[in-house]
Amino acid sequence: MSMDLIMSMEFCPPSGAMSLTWRRAISPSLRIPNPPFSMVCGTRRLRICCAVDQSQEVNRMTVSITGATGFIGKRLVQRLHADNHTVHVLTRSRSKAELIFPAKDFPGIVIADVPNWKESIQGSNAVVNLAGTPISTRWSPEVKNDIKVSRVNVTSKVVDLINNSAEGSGPTVLVSATAVGYYGTSETKVFDEQSASGNDYLAEVCRDWEATALRVNKDVRVALIRIGVVLGKDGGALAKMVPIFMMFAGGPLGSGKQWFSWIHLEDIVNLIYEALSNPSYKGVINGTAPNPVRMSEMCMHLGDVLGRPSWLPVPDFALKAVLGEGASVVLEGQKVVPAKAKELGFSYKYPYVKEALRSILS
Numbered sequence: 001m002s003m004d005l006i007m008s009m010e011f012c013p014p015s016g017a018m019s020l021t022w023r024r025a026i027s028p029s030l031r032i033p034n035p036p037f038s039m040v041c042g043t044r045r046l047r048i049c050c051a052v053d054q055s056q057e058v059n060r061m062t063v064s065i066t067g068a069t070g071f072i073g074k075r076l077v078q079r080l081h082a083d084n085h086t087v088h089v090l091t092r093s094r095s096k097a098e099l100i101f102p103a104k105d106f107p108g109i110v111i112a113d114v115p116n117w118k119e120s121i122q123g124s125n126a127v128v129n130l131a132g133t134p135i136s137t138r139w140s141p142e143v144k145n146d147i148k149v150s151r152v153n154v155t156s157k158v159v160d161l162i163n164n165s166a167e168g169s170g171p172t173v174l175v176s177a178t179a180v181g182y183y184g185t186s187e188t189k190v191f192d193e194q195s196a197s198g199n200d201y202l203a204e205v206c207r208d209w210e211a212t213a214l215r216v217n218k219d220v221r222v223a224l225i226r227i228g229v230v231l232g233k234d235g236g237a238l239a240k241m242v243p244i245f246m247m248f249a250g251g252p253l254g255s256g257k258q259w260f261s262w263i264h265l266e267d268i269v270n271l272i273y274e275a276l277s278n279p280s281y282k283g284v285i286n287g288t289a290p291n292p293v294r295m296s297e298m299c300m301h302l303g304d305v306l307g308r309p310s311w312l313p314v315p316d317f318a319l320k321a322v323l324g325e326g327a328s329v330v331l332e333g334q335k336v337v338p339a340k341a342k343e344l345g346f347s348y349k350y351p352y353v354k355e356a357l358r359s360i361l362s
Helices: 071-082 094-100 114-122 141-163 201-213 236-246 265-277 295-306 316-331 339-343 353-361
Strands: 002-012 017-022 044-053 062-066 086-090 110-112 126-129 173-179 221-227 229-232 262-264 283-287
Touching: 062 071, 062 114, 071 086, 071 229, 071 265, 086 114, 094 110, 110 114, 114 141, 126 141, 126 265, 141 173, 141 201, 173 201, 173 265, 201 221, 201 316, 221 265, 229 236, 229 265, 229 353, 236 295, 236 353, 262 265, 262 353, 265 283, 283 339, 295 353
Parallel strands: 062 086, 062 126, 086 110, 126 173, 173 221, 221 283, 229 262
Antiparallel strands: 002 017, 002 044
8 A cells, every 4th residue: 555745846947946845644654854845936846746655554563472571572572662563561560561661762562461461462463472480490399380370371361362352353363482392302303393292291381381372263373482492691591501601610511412402582583573474474383493402512612602611511410409300401302493484484593503602692
């Protein structure tokens, strides 16, 4: 769709004096860098018409996001806001969200606490569901229950609100996070989106999480992103590993033979963004880089980038003393490849872990 922009120009020979005036209002999204100007006199009028492409206006989204104050969510909100999409931050803590997304830096962002989720979701084109209690902690029975319930219950609430939207309105896309924990662990197998689920606790959590998301209405496109270990500057695994290396105590966690299926924060945000806007992105998509590494290689590259040794292994019993059963997240692993993302032509900015670490830590 386009709208004609009419300019009237008056030209007065021989002095060349000219006046330029706008004859018709145009889309408010089009900014004119300098205000209209005029110069005296005019006897000859020139009419100029130019078409203004408004496709960008049409493609703008309104996106509701759970987990928006988390490690991935914050960067996704920043990306969507920078591209002039409307963002609804769905939160259980308005005060926390307002600190992270102050109005002066994020004008136009809607912060919705739980009673306002319904209005936000049903007024959106799309929903991104990232909510969940962090898993890298000591797993007491209470924590294990919260890890599962926090994911399943929020997803269930989101799905119910989408399903209860008025006919012909509400979101048409749901991008819901899940995790590579779905596949279980192995030192020898390679897992892609067609692989079966594992039989451990995290695999069970992921199965329930995904099944809940798939209860959404059939006319809603669903992308389930099974996310690996996300590497970024201000959170995630690196935030816990870097201080150990800086104290010259870094090295492989456990045997070092376990697989480490990772992805750069910028790439996972780009993958979610693409899933929002590209109708080809549906079903299960592994959110991992195309080149997983073993833990020993990951720690070697981390040591190189930091200029620190990486020869001192962190033994199993030390991690288990800190994390208990939760140590299984780093002591065991899985080699997960992003077959679907590659098939869809997704372009990774950081396909190799060394370049990813350099970009984050240099």
